[in-house]
Amino acid sequence: MKYPNSINKTYKKTVINYKNRGMDLESMINDACSYYLENDIAIIYKKPTPIGIVEVDYKNKAVIKKAYFKEPSTLDYNGIYKGKYVEFDAKECHSKTSFPIKNIHEHQLKHLRRIINHGGICFLVISMNDNYYLFKGEDLLEFLAKEERKSIPFKVIDTKGYKLDYNYSTGIDYIKGIDIAYKELINFENTKVEN
Amino acid sequence: MKYPNSINKTYKKTVINYKNRGMDLESMINDACSYYLENDIAIIYKKPTPIGIVEVDYKNKAVIKKAYFKEPSTLDYNGIYKGKYVEFDAKECHSKTSFPIKNIHEHQLKHLRRIINHGGICFLVISMNDNYYLFKGEDLLEFLAKEERKSIPFKVIDTKGYKLDYNYSTGIDYIKGIDIAYKELINFENTKVEN
Numbered sequence: 001m002k003y004p005n006s007i008n009k010t011y012k013k014t015v016i017n018y019k020n021r022g023m024d025l026e027s028m029i030n031d032a033c034s035y036y037l038e039n040d041i042a043i044i045y046k047k048p049t050p051i052g053i054v055e056v057d058y059k060n061k062a063v064i065k066k067a068y069f070k071e072p073s074t075l076d077y078n079g080i081y082k083g084k085y086v087e088f089d090a091k092e093c094h095s096k097t098s099f100p101i102k103n104i105h106e107h108q109l110k111h112l113r114r115i116i117n118h119g120g121i122c123f124l125v126i127s128m129n130d131n132y133y134l135f136k137g138e139d140l141l142e143f144l145a146k147e148e149r150k151s152i153p154f155k156v157i158d159t160k161g162y163k164l165d166y167n168y169s170t171g172i173d174y175i176k177g178i179d180i181a182y183k184e185l186i187n188f189e190n191t192k193v194e195n
Numbered sequence: 196m197k198y199p200n201s202i203n204k205t206y207k208k209t210v211i212n213y214k215n216r217g218m219d220l221e222s223m224i225n226d227a228c229s230y231y232l233e234n235d236i237a238i239i240y241k242k243p244t245p246i247g248i249v250e251v252d253y254k255n256k257a258v259i260k261k262a263y264f265k266e267p268s269t270l271d272y273n274g275i276y277k278g279k280y281v282e283f284d285a286k287e288c289h290s291k292t293s294f295p296i297k298n299i300h301e302h303q304l305k306h307l308r309r310i311i312n313h314g315g316i317c318f319l320v321i322s323m324n325d326n327y328y329l330f331k332g333e334d335l336l337e338f339l340a341k342e343e344r345k346s347i348p349f350k351v352i353d354t355k356g357y358k359l360d361y362n363y364s365t366g367i368d369y370i371k372g373i374d375i376a377y378k379e380l381i382n383f384e385n386t387k388v389e390n
Contacts, residue, residue: 003305043309045269050243051259061272064246074240078273085275114238119278 015163025090025127029077031171036081039102042175044079044086047072064099077120081178082186085120087112088174093128098151109144117136121182125164125174128155133161204219220322224272226366231276237370239274239281242267268302270317276373277381280315282307283369288323293346298341304339307332316377320359320369321352328356329372 026046036042050073055066075089089108093099104112104124115122115137122137139160143152162181165173177187202290221241231237245268250261284303288294299307299319310317310332317332334355338347357376360368374381 037309040312043306043313043315048243048245049260052244062264064259064264067246067259067262069257069259070243080280080310080313080315083280085278085280111238114232115275117235118275120238120239120275126223151307 005130023140025092025125025172027134028132028166028172029090030173032174033077033079033171034159035085035170036175041087042079043079044077046077047074071105071107073105074111075108081121081175084185085115085118085184086122086178087115087120088123088125090125093126095151096129096154098153099126099128099157102150104140113141116141121178121183121185125172126161127155128154131158132166132172133157134164134174134181136181137159162184204371220287220320220327223327223361223367224285224293224320224369226276227369228272228366230365231370236283237274237276239276241270242269242273266300266302268300269306270303276316276370279377279380280310280313281373282310282315282318283318283320283329285320286322288321290346291324291349293348294321294323294352295346297345299335308336311336316373316380318376320367321356323349323352327359327361327367328352329359329369329376331357331376 014116030046033044033046036044050070051067052070053064053067055064057063057065075087077089078085078087080086089104091099091103093103112122124135124137124140126133126135135157140152143156162177167173207245225241228239228241231239237335237369245265246262247265248262250259252258252260255338270282272284273280273282275281282331286294288298306318319328319332319335321328321330321332330352335347357372359372
């Protein structure tokens, strides 16, 4: 987490800076990934940001001199939990009433559908109205198939989504969310993990 | 595949350009990934190269002005096949007699061990002596545990490894290799993973 200009941490915590909330959600998920890794619970990493490299100065320790950000075609995080393939994305929602579908790129939606068809666990972590939700890819696809709306009402997210706990040491505990949201998939397998 | 200076393709194919072989192996694997994706066989992507961004010009369409390549701590490719988590790396070996262990970063080795312990399919695709091999992570760890040598003799790779087919339309067919190398894991869903 970033505390610019040496702002006191305790004070900073009480100030909700909406401009940086996207950053914060990612940090809180990254904290969880580190926690799971250190405690051998799951191996889930954020994929590096896709970048198109235009110019590299090989004479100078291969410093990249020109590059640009590319649009992601997959979701940001993926890895393995209890033998299962897991992939998800973190989405910050500033509206209090509904989550705009356009927050999810067309390519990402196609990818999400594929992952589910191949038996993977695929979802969004949505930050909305000061809560964090695990919103299953299956529920997202069902909503898109039935509704013509371009946004998901908060009520749907709050009802269908699984509320995630946050605390300072573990970050946003999305694995606990997986255990509940996908309990049949997780429990019925004989994928015995021994460490 | 790259054919610089408009060299005739047929001619070029007979010339082994060792300098570009790393690139070629990657291209041939990327071709396979595209083929599997298009035919809905597996969803496996090359992760973007990890890059540390130093300077971005936000005034100019967010062009990256300074960045550097970071050392990877995971393997290059990951995804899902028949519901299973798959991760691997492509390694070009120029020596005809042995594969140097130092080709695999310390972090990558640690990561490979973790993935296997969590029930994932994890291996190397090694290009050596004009052949392509799927070399299982389990066999790599077994070799490292028993031997103090800093390289794996070609004989071990040729014996323990699974030879992979290459053809122009499918690239290096590593999924066929997975079907053979991990047939128990792939065929019996409820198989316990033992290392």
